[in-house]
Amino acid sequence: MSLRKKKVSLKDIAQQVGVSTALVSYVLNNKREDRISKEVAKKIRSTAKKMNYRTNQIARSLKTNKTATLGLIVADISNPFFSQLARFIEDQAAAANYTVIFASSDENEQKSQNLINVFLDRQVDGLIIAPAENTKPQIRALQRSATPFVLVDRYFPDLKCSYVALDNFQAAREAVRHLIREGNRRIGLITFKTSFFHINERRNGYLSALREAGIPINKKWIREINMADPAPGIKKAVADMLALPTRPEALFFSTNMLYIQGMIYLRQQGIKVPDEIAIVSFDETEASELFDVPPTYIRQPIREMGQQATRILIENIERRHTRQVHLPGELIINTSSIRR
Amino acid sequence: MSLRKKKVSLKDIAQQVGVSTALVSYVLNNKREDRISKEVAKKIRSTAKKMNYRTNQIARSLKTNKTATLGLIVADISNPFFSQLARFIEDQAAAANYTVIFASSDENEQKSQNLINVFLDRQVDGLIIAPAENTKPQIRALQRSATPFVLVDRYFPDLKCSYVALDNFQAAREAVRHLIREGNRRIGLITFKTSFFHINERRNGYLSALREAGIPINKKWIREINMADPAPGIKKAVADMLALPTRPEALFFSTNMLYIQGMIYLRQQGIKVPDEIAIVSFDETEASELFDVPPTYIRQPIREMGQQATRILIENIERRHTRQVHLPGELIINTSSIRR
DNA sequence: AACTTTTGTTTAATCGATTAACCATTATTA
DNA sequence: TAATAATGGTTAATCGATTAAACAAAAGTT
Numbered sequence: 001m002s003l004r005k006k007k008v009s010l011k012d013i014a015q016q017v018g019v020s021t022a023l024v025s026y027v028l029n030n031k032r033e034d035r036i037s038k039e040v041a042k043k044i045r046s047t048a049k050k051m052n053y054r055t056n057q058i059a060r061s062l063k064t065n066k067t068a069t070l071g072l073i074v075a076d077i078s079n080p081f082f083s084q085l086a087r088f089i090e091d092q093a094a095a096a097n098y099t100v101i102f103a104s105s106d107e108n109e110q111k112s113q114n115l116i117n118v119f120l121d122r123q124v125d126g127l128i129i130a131p132a133e134n135t136k137p138q139i140r141a142l143q144r145s146a147t148p149f150v151l152v153d154r155y156f157p158d159l160k161c162s163y164v165a166l167d168n169f170q171a172a173r174e175a176v177r178h179l180i181r182e183g184n185r186r187i188g189l190i191t192f193k194t195s196f197f198h199i200n201e202r203r204n205g206y207l208s209a210l211r212e213a214g215i216p217i218n219k220k221w222i223r224e225i226n227m228a229d230p231a232p233g234i235k236k237a238v239a240d241m242l243a244l245p246t247r248p249e250a251l252f253f254s255t256n257m258l259y260i261q262g263m264i265y266l267r268q269q270g271i272k273v274p275d276e277i278a279i280v281s282f283d284e285t286e287a288s289e290l291f292d293v294p295p296t297y298i299r300q301p302i303r304e305m306g307q308q309a310t311r312i313l314i315e316n317i318e319r320r321h322t323r324q325v326h327l328p329g330e331l332i333i334n335t336s337s338i339r340r
Numbered sequence: 341m342s343l344r345k346k347k348v349s350l351k352d353i354a355q356q357v358g359v360s361t362a363l364v365s366y367v368l369n370n371k372r373e374d375r376i377s378k379e380v381a382k383k384i385r386s387t388a389k390k391m392n393y394r395t396n397q398i399a400r401s402l403k404t405n406k407t408a409t410l411g412l413i414v415a416d417i418s419n420p421f422f423s424q425l426a427r428f429i430e431d432q433a434a435a436a437n438y439t440v441i442f443a444s445s446d447e448n449e450q451k452s453q454n455l456i457n458v459f460l461d462r463q464v465d466g467l468i469i470a471p472a473e474n475t476k477p478q479i480r481a482l483q484r485s486a487t488p489f490v491l492v493d494r495y496f497p498d499l500k501c502s503y504v505a506l507d508n509f510q511a512a513r514e515a516v517r518h519l520i521r522e523g524n525r526r527i528g529l530i531t532f533k534t535s536f537f538h539i540n541e542r543r544n545g546y547l548s549a550l551r552e553a554g555i556p557i558n559k560k561w562i563r564e565i566n567m568a569d570p571a572p573g574i575k576k577a578v579a580d581m582l583a584l585p586t587r588p589e590a591l592f593f594s595t596n597m598l599y600i601q602g603m604i605y606l607r608q609q610g611i612k613v614p615d616e617i618a619i620v621s622f623d624e625t626e627a628s629e630l631f632d633v634p635p636t637y638i639r640q641p642i643r644e645m646g647q648q649a650t651r652i653l654i655e656n657i658e659r660r661h662t663r664q665v666h667l668p669g670e671l672i673i674n675t676s677s678i679r680r
Numbered sequence: 681a682a683c684t685t686t687t688g689t690t691t692a693a694t695c696g697a698t699t700a701a702c703c704a705t706t707a708t709t710a
Numbered sequence: 711t712a713a714t715a716a717t718g719g720t721t722a723a724t725c726g727a728t729t730a731a732a733c734a735a736a737a738g739t740t
Contacts, residue, residue, distance in 0.1 A: 059726035399696035
């Protein structure tokens with residue numbers, strides 16, 4: 001039930017020491033060190049410490065017009081990909097003396113707009129955004145604002161702004177090429193029905209790999225799952241494919257979530273991977289450990305993605321320019337795609 | 341390569357409309373509505389909109405001494421328990437017009453102290469903290485500061501401060517009572533070796549349930565895993581117990597992580613759950629779906645935890661007082677603990 | 681001795697919004 | 711009609727830190 005204690009300000013220290021606030025400010029910020037007597041500096045520092053002084057960042061920000069804060073908006077914080085990404089971004093930002101404040105748009109357009117506004121109101125120095133679906137107009141509006149930003153993981157190809165993303169096309173093509181090299185010709189694709197560019201690039205990579213190998217595209221082997229309630233869709237998609245007269249020998253899942261749900265179903269049905277069907281997917285999670293076969297998958301360079309996005313943003317803040325980065329995925333080959 | 345545009349301020353609007361900044365402020369904050377002519381108010385609002393004005397929260401905060409921001413420090417954002425918790429806290433805070441800025445201490449003492457400092461420097465109105473191990477001194481110091489805070493999930497019983505946590509003792513006791521009711525008498529415990537009060541309460545609940553049933557405690561059935569690198573420890577603990585001449589008929593895992601790793605091992609060894617060994621654990625994750633038997637577990641009321649913590653904090657901010665809340669866990673009974 | 685530098689510090693404006701107190705007008709009332 | 715109240719607004723101080731510019735005193739230079 002203690003009364004609210006007032007925080008110590010520069011003024012308090014100045015009074016205590018018997019100098020002006022200006023001097024205190026100079027000392028505590030290590031400015032004009034040549035012009036300040038050692039003893040006074042020492043005294044100021046020690047009283048600041050004694051009085052437990054901490055800079056009021058709000059006041060500093062108002063004057064300097066900098067907050068040393070980056071805003072991070074991820075699409076879904078409950079997705080391990082994003083929580084890892086957030087962590088790397090935080091670390092990289094901290095190394096450059098920035099704090100990250102972050103929030104999740106939960107793949108929701110309205111929430112995304114709110115968050116952008118909240119962050120702008122708080123005068124963040126810059127934004128890192130993994131944009132939710134259909135938020136292109138929001139990003140376009142952001143371009144007209146004063147605040148630097150970088151997209152990450154997802155982007156809009158016709159929007160000229162900075163971003164860091166996986167080269168999804170080449171990653172997916174690599175994955176499917178691998179399946180082809182392993183002797184599979186009937187290769188199914190399970191992906192989301194979406195306007196997301198990055199997801200559709202995965203499909204394009206799949207198609208490209210088939211075409212270059214001269215394998216005809218079979219529409220029955222391509223299934224697009226509704227994002228709203230994917231679980232039953234995935235089950236049905238896999239079931240349908242397995243029931244085809246010419247069933248695929250291999251499946252490419254375009255996201256980890258699709259893969260997990262697909263595997264759960266395959267296991268329920270007692271279908272042996274890779275003997276009856278070979279599998280390649282995206283990303284790793286601790287869940288994969290629970291299936292008996294170690295998965296072949298595309299590993300995204302999450303750390304690098306976070307680091308680059310942060311670095312580019314900070315560069316942007318200090319000196320305006322845009323930069324687009326495509327990072328390569330790495331195909332990690334494991335049992336799930338290799339038949340002996 | 342556009343030049344940084346200056347943001348629109350109250351002054352700009354005032355000049356445009358030809359009134360004082362005070363008036364603009366009153367209008368935009370809906371204050372003194374009775375004393376302001378409708379037309380002027382309308383004009384101010386429309387020009388504000390036209391000029392795309394957004395309040396500079398930094399300036400407002402400096403004057404009002406409020407940031408409308410809560411700081412949330414979780415122990416490990418990659419843990420789904422915490423990412424869910426974060427989400428509920430965010431929602432609840434948003435409903436009360438607070439923004440949450442959050443960060444993860446990664447169970448690291450030093451990082452925790454840094455984050456507390458960073459948040460205090462930014463003048464958050466209050467803090468919600470899931471404290472890392474050995475951070476009691478930090479929390480004690482926080483008590484002496486001006487900033488209200490609430491602990492969540494974890495707390496220090498000898499520290500008189502607000503917190504919201506599960507009643508871990510009773511939850512664990514309930515779980516073990518259930519195993520006893522199901523006819524098990526040889527019940528093993530796999531837990532962490534830690535100074536965390538909440539984890540040790542789970543052990544106490546286990547002991548209490550055995551005692552009240554008159555079952556003697558067997559130290560060989562209690563294993564404490566090193567938190568630093570748990571996976572091999574868990575494996576060994578389970579293996580050792582299974583190798584005992586009188587092996588337990590049931591196992592109580594005190595955290596979800598222990599449960600997952602334990603199950604992986606049991607599956608590898610081809611041990612049937614619950615026929616050969618009954619299992620009860622803590623928390624649910626999507627991973628549980630991947631084991632064939634639906635788990636019996638203690639469900640924590642995460643939403644309520646987040647909501648209450650937020651509500652109590654905001655109350656704290658507005659009118660100082662402390663409050664301790666213990667929430668009950670709910671035992672969800674499933675196949676993993678029921679032998680037919 | 682008169683002038684210039686250097687040294688150590690202070691003054692005061694500023695960032696943008698808030699808000700108590702004040703000031704004109706224009707009704708209203710006695 | 712004079713005093714009072716209501717109406718619609720403005721003035722100016724303030725939050726706490728930053729920083730260019732000014733200033734006084736001491737030290738150096740010619």
